[in-house]
Amino acid sequence: MIKCIVWDLDQTLWRGTLGEDEQVLLPEENRALLEHLDASGILQSIASRNDPDAAMEQLRKLGIDHYFLYPQLGFHSKALSIQTIAQKLNIGLDTIAFLDDNEFELREIGYFLPQVARYHAWSDRNSLMEAVGQGGTGTAESRNRRVFMQAQEKRDQEELKFSGTREEFLKDCDMRLTIREAREDDLARVCELVERSSQYKTFSQTVDPDFCRRYRASTQSKLWVAELEDRFGQYGIIGVCFLRSGDGNVWIDQFCISCRVGGRGIGVVFLQTVLDQCQGMGNPCFKAVCCFTPTKRNRPVVILLRTLGFRKSQSQDGQGGLEVALPVAHVACDWITIIVDKG
Structure with missing residues (x-):
C-alpha cells in the first residue's frame, strides 16, 4: 500500500x-x-x-x-x-x-x-x-491526513523546544481520549485503520464493513473505537478493538492503533480501558486472550501488550496468541484524560 x-x-x-x-x-x-x-x-x-x-x-x-x-x-x-x-x-x-x-x-x-x-x-x-487507487475511503481521517500530520510536526517541534521532562510535555499537550462503541458511520474508518496499521496491529487479517456489522450485532462481542484530540488539534479515530467474551475469557480478535500516535501510552490506556468495560458484557471473565500474528513490523504492539502483562498463551489452537489474567494491572498514564462514552 x-x-x-x-x-x-x-x-x-x-x-x-x-x-x-x-x-x-x-x-x-x-x-x-x-x-x-x-x-x-x-x-x-x-x-x-x-x-x-x-x-x-x-x-x-x-x-x-x-x-x-x-x-x-x-x-x-x-x-x-x-x-x-x-x-x-x-x-x-x-x-x-x-x-x-x-x-x-x-x-x-x-x-x-x-x-x-x-x-x-x-x-x-x-x-x-x-x-x-482512484479515490480515498471517504473518511474524515483520510481527507485530513495531511492536516493531522502537520499538527504532529508542530507537536514535535514544540517538544524539541520544551525545557521540562517528557512526561511534563505530554501533560502540557492536554490529550483527551474518547473511548466508545463503534457506530455505523465509523465502519469505513475502522476498516481503513485495520488495513493501514502495521506497527501497532495484533492480527494481519483485514476486515470489511459487513464483517463489522455482524460483529456489532452479536450479543457476545463489541467493537470499540478511540478518538484523540489535544491542544494541537483533532486526530479522529486512532484506535480499534474487536472484543468478544465466552467460556470465562475475553478474546481480542483485532487490536490496532495508528502508528502516528504511538509512544505516548495511548494504546495501553485504550486497551486497559476496554478490558475493564468488557466485565460488563455478561458472565465474569477471568482471562484475556489476544489473537496475534507476528510480522516484520509489529514488534511495537508486542511491547504494548507486555506492558499490560500479556504473555505467550499456553493454548494457541494453532494460531499464535498472548494472554493475561483479568483484571489487568493498570499502567499509570496520567497525562491522558480518558472519556468513556456509553452513548
Whole structure:
C-alpha cells in the first residue's frame, strides 16, 4: 500500500529547471494530481537537489507548498532524503513511491532502496494512478491526513523546544481520549485503520464493513473505537478493538492503533480501558486472550501488550496468541484524560 508520494521537482513536479530557466511552470495535470492525492489521504513530500530557500519560495509562489511534509531539499543523496522522510513520517520504505523524470535517479533509488516503488514522472503516470487507487475511503481521517500530520510536526517541534521532562510535555499537550462503541458511520474508518496499521496491529487479517456489522450485532462481542484530540488539534479515530467474551475469557480478535500516535501510552490506556468495560458484557471473565500474528513490523504492539502483562498463551489452537489474567494491572498514564462514552 502506498502511503506517501515523494516528488522530484525539476522536470517532474514542474516543467523547467529552477535557477537555469527564466521561469518554471506547474502543469495543470500535476496540480490536479496533488489535489487528488491529498483528498485521498496519500501523503506527499519532496526529494530534490535544489537550493532549499529558492525551491520553497517557488513552491509558495505556485501555492502548493502546504501539500508537502518534511521536504528534503539540498545537494545530498535522494536515497538519504527518502530514508529521512520515511523516518519522520514513521512509515515503511515499502509504502513510499518515488516520482522522477531521470532514469539514473530512479535506478539509483532501486539499487539502494529496492523497497521503494519507482515511477517515471510522465511515462509511468497511469501505473502510478493504478497503484494509489482512484479515490480515498471517504473518511474524515483520510481527507485530513495531511492536516493531522502537520499538527504532529508542530507537536514535535514544540517538544524539541520544551525545557521540562517528557512526561511534563505530554501533560502540557492536554490529550483527551474518547473511548466508545463503534457506530455505523465509523465502519469505513475502522476498516481503513485495520488495513493501514502495521506497527501497532495484533492480527494481519483485514476486515470489511459487513464483517463489522455482524460483529456489532452479536450479543457476545463489541467493537470499540478511540478518538484523540489535544491542544494541537483533532486526530479522529486512532484506535480499534474487536472484543468478544465466552467460556470465562475475553478474546481480542483485532487490536490496532495508528502508528502516528504511538509512544505516548495511548494504546495501553485504550486497551486497559476496554478490558475493564468488557466485565460488563455478561458472565465474569477471568482471562484475556489476544489473537496475534507476528510480522516484520509489529514488534511495537508486542511491547504494548507486555506492558499490560500479556504473555505467550499456553493454548494457541494453532494460531499464535498472548494472554493475561483479568483484571489487568493498570499502567499509570496520567497525562491522558480518558472519556468513556456509553452513548
